[in-house]
Amino acid sequence: MSADSVKENFDLLGFGNKELGVVPVSAYWGGYLRTEVIDPSTVKVTLDKPSAGFLQGLSMYFAGILGHTTLQLRKEDRALPQNIVATGPFVVTEHVYQEKTVLRKREGYNWEPASRGHNGAAAYTRSSWLSQAIASLPAAGVSVPVFLVGLAILQVFSFQLRWFPPIGNDGFASLVLPAVTLAIPVSAPIAQLLLKNIELGLNAPYVTVSVAKGASRLWVLVRDVLENASLPALTIAGLTLGNLPAGAAHVERRRGLVRQ
Template sequence: MSSRRFSRAAALIAVTITAAVLAGCAAPANRVAGGGDGGTPVAGGTLRFAVLDAPANLDPHSGSSYPESLITSNITDKLTYQNPETGAIEPWLATSWDIDPELTRFTFHLRDDVTFSDGSKFTADSVKENFDLLGFGNKELGIVPVTAYWVGYSGTRVLDPRTVEVAFTRPNAGFLQALSLYFSGILGHTTLQLPKEQRSLPQNLVTTGPFTVTEHVYQQKTVLKKRSGYNWAPASRKHNGEAYLDAVEISVIPEAGVRTGALRAGRVDAILDVNNTDEAPLTREGYRIVPQLIPGRDIAFDFKTDLFPTNDRAVREAVKLAWNRDALSKTVLTPSYKVSSSVLSERVPGYVDFSGTLKQDQRRAEQILEDAGWRRGADGIRVDRDGRRLELALIGINNLVNNKPAYELIQQDLRKIGVDLKLNVLPIPDYQAAITQPQRWNIQVANQSRADVAVLEQVYSPQFGNMAKLAQGDPVYQQAIDTLGAVSKTIDPQRRAAAAQAAQRFLLEDQVLTVPVYNPAQVTAANPKVHNVGYEAQSRNVFYDTWIEPR
């Protein structure tokens, strides 16, 4: 079998992201991109860290919210590591890998010095057991497969105690990157034998990471403790061996002002989800601001083509053109964030700048609606030939500080062209419940963090997320499958870049299935005595390199 070694695959994945990341690195002394802030690390101490949302599900394979994946990113290791600064895919629990030319078979060579937190040894059998659950699920245990990333999975073969072969029925160019994501953390045998309800209990979490969960009180706090003897971090990390911190106490403080007050009062050492209005004052007061753009699909208005009136392309095009992105940048966002210039974050390999397509042109937007038969009603809102109002129902999440203000700005601009945008911006649990109810939404707003262009196929292809609800009889249905699926069929840099560009053009120009709004970021504010506040590639906080000056 011919193969490609890992070094080539890593180089291909890294090409685009490197320039984008490095371009954004300049920052004031107390505004640190990437968390590297110098000093000689000191071991010991407990980091008191406050967050907005409460982690509910600590199972690394199914906990999907940011606070959940923040926890699991610190207690699990993965086969591969995506370098957050370069985007390269690097060895972690796998020392190297081979890929067949069809991108359907991946052979991994594993470390032999890794143990789980219960003392058991990490082997090829560990990988097979994890991957079979991720790829196939287990009905008896209530485990569903992670279909978006494991589509076409046909199984894992143990070739010897340190070698496994993972097979797919279709090309999977994004698989190495998918293995670096938070849900791909390797779990121990005893955890994997448990039903879904028991897998997320702290006492049942057997992992290989630098921290373990020792306490979890829902909606209050989660405590991570350093694992003694840990010594298998990726080579590009700032150090090897055990974590510097003895422990991390993660407390839930939903109100932004209260979180900031707790930081100023010294009750916590660092906070996540910094309110926009607090960034500048905290910077002036000497606190360290550490932002990182979230790679993947930006916060975007995803249109449902199976509903009136977003089944009309003219309506979707008008929404794209109607609102002022400069105003969003100046009145809502801080320098930690960026207005979208594509459906992809600029931190994703394959990103292409479509800012020309997304430029505001209200006159053209109104003309498009006029030509499509939408006329102004008595209240200024347009109606079609049957008298139906141009009213759009939007559902979104309020878990990021910019979301609601951004949507309200767009709402105002849309009203100027005769579009009535109804906003429903909800907490995560209410949002998750609402999208399953009979109430139908014209626009669903969310983002998907993944630093690989395959995120577009994952979200929009009718074979997977089908976010636009394309119907099988629609001629665009197969076109979407082919155009979006092309990104998963090659790791050749030129061919994948071309496929990525075509996928973005299809979504933004050809069919206007989505209108990106802004690239969200995670923003941490820390006491200046806290050093190396950092993130993994998908912008989850990781505490392995973090250290605190003695109090």
Template sequence: MQRNRFRRTAVLTAIAVFATVLAGCAASGSRVQAGDDAGPPVSGGTLKFGVLDAPANLDPHSGSSYPESLISSNVTDKLTYQNPDTGAIEPWLAKSWEINDQLTQFTFHLRDDVTFSDGSKFTADSVKENFDLLGRGDKGLGIVPVTAYWVGYTGTEVLDASTVRVSFDRPNAGFLQALSLYFSGILGHSTLQLSKEQRAVARNIVATGPFTIAEHVYQQKTVLKRRPGYAWAPASRKHNGEAYLDQVEIDVIPEAGVRTGALRAGTVDAILDVNNTDEAPLRAEGYRIVPQLIPGRDISFDFKTDKFPTNDRAVREAVKLGWNRDALAKTVLTSSYKVSTSVLSSRVPGYSDFSQDLKPDQAKAEQILDAAGWKKGSDGIRVDKDGRRLELALLGIDNLVNNKPAYQLIQQDLRKIGVDLQLNVLPIPDYTAASTQKGRWNVQVANQSRADVAVLEQMYSPQYGNISALTPDNPAYQEAIDKLSALSKTLDSGRRAKAAEQAQRFLLNEQVLTVPVYNPAQVTAAAPRVHNVGYEAQSRNVFYDTWLSPK
């Protein structure tokens, strides 16, 4: 047992080594909370909160869009908590844990004072039921496993009423952090026995969190209600006990200008997805602007290597060098965001700065294309020796205010070097449907929020997401598996940092599988009476500590 106690200490130490990365971001303004000096918090009231997108799937285990994960972040609790200020993994529903030396077995000691919103008790059986569905799915219920995080899951063993052991057939250094993510929220038995369709219905969501879902009208609003008796928040939160707010009404307001107008008119108290041009005026008018950079994989152009012409490394390299990052910073982004300097956000422990390798150089980009046999046609767009145009079909999500303007700027710059970038920037439901159309897209653009370097294995390894569509006959296929799996094989801070740097270099320079664009942020604007506007570590708004001054 002495060995196990040491193992947990080593894990927490390894995670905390990079804490200055996150703390530095907080100091620079990328993570702040508003109104902390406003005096003692006051309980009561309804916060009206305007958002861009409508949540379609309320099942916390499968709802993946920002508005869906925002709701699940407020109604569910997790076994572990990632401190948004330090990046450290802290106890939550699990009081403590041990990990074996191979990073394949995780033993959790659970709180015994937690209940679900239907009054049933949280126990080790609750964890096993949740984890078996997350790791294995259930065909009869239409539940698919969450494979990106649970590859190699072999099962959860109940050791006693408050102890479980989770096992994998391979090392999983990122597992503790994965358990802090929105999809890992613990659900009650009455929810877990339902079909996929029934689990997405608001009244069927039973969890342990500080809020419950009181009402849901699709494409209009979702109302969260304070749960009486809640008393098991992580120790580093601003308070314990029940949430301060009686209710949170999340209103869907797709147009940025209308959201801003609603805030000014007092129809809502705070808004998310603040339009760039509105940040400075709102701040000048006395509203609080509260940004937080989203950790994980930045907004990136991920190339499909199995499709012409992005199967040509020269094309990928030219796109990497062929557009102006300084212009993006000056004309599209505000100080709430950052131009990418790696495929990882600077808020992720293990981030390395590749800004020198990402410097724009259109002359070099043209030389690369010339050498690869791409000649400019009469309309300025290049063609290969067979007369095929250098056209790239891009699929992106229109869920962040900067996305479309950023892609349009890049489109204009790439046209100057002879690349025709064809933009398809769609709302989340349309994007999700279009992303299943295999073989249609050269470039797929999105970000993945996760404050752990394992996000790179999750997205790019052929054993996981394989977003670059590497095939076994590609020389980079096995190299990708080897370099990305190294991220999950150690919690030693030095070895994991080295593996992280090598993985980023492989993706950005050696194979040019991705071209990062910018680090997105969540930007909230709040009326002065709204206090403690905050985010969890993955930059989802959480309302547990938020309170309102009386009108």
């Protein structure tokens, strides 16, 4: 990346290009006049008046610095992640909408700042078997009958390990097993919904752009994907909250804490 690349990107955002189908980003770049190259690593941007929105626009997804080859593509072709030539530790080699995105390490990448605690080539340490095992837990929670879960929990934690009392009212310890028994069937479908939304979010085009620009997987997951994926799960959680008192009375009656 050089100052010439920054100027080419800024001019396209500020002026647009009718032939390529690119319109100016007027909401954030209103009043843009020109960008001058001062030296290979410095540019000077001139606006017709002070604009706080311009600084905000620099942090938006559309302001990522793209290579010259990508900037020459039409808008619809540039939207394909595999056509993006940008900075970052990874290169998109294949993308199937809402199915998969294949990334390849960029050869010779060594641009990461010292604050990141990693030097040299990009590292990719995701464990697929672990993520698949975690993703299968909600399905198991939905499939196993509730009464069987309760009996199994009593057998293990009350009769064998003797960590919690099987019946009675002995304070906080007597509430742990009923709470777990109620939480598993309630939380399992909510977790399924959350994991599905996270999977769809990770395959979204804006995530691919963020990764291509150098964002870490944890940053993208927490700051971009999780916020959007959690909204449907929170909605379902609120709807199921009203069902808990009825289930709690049933469980506690079985454990001898509620009398008819």
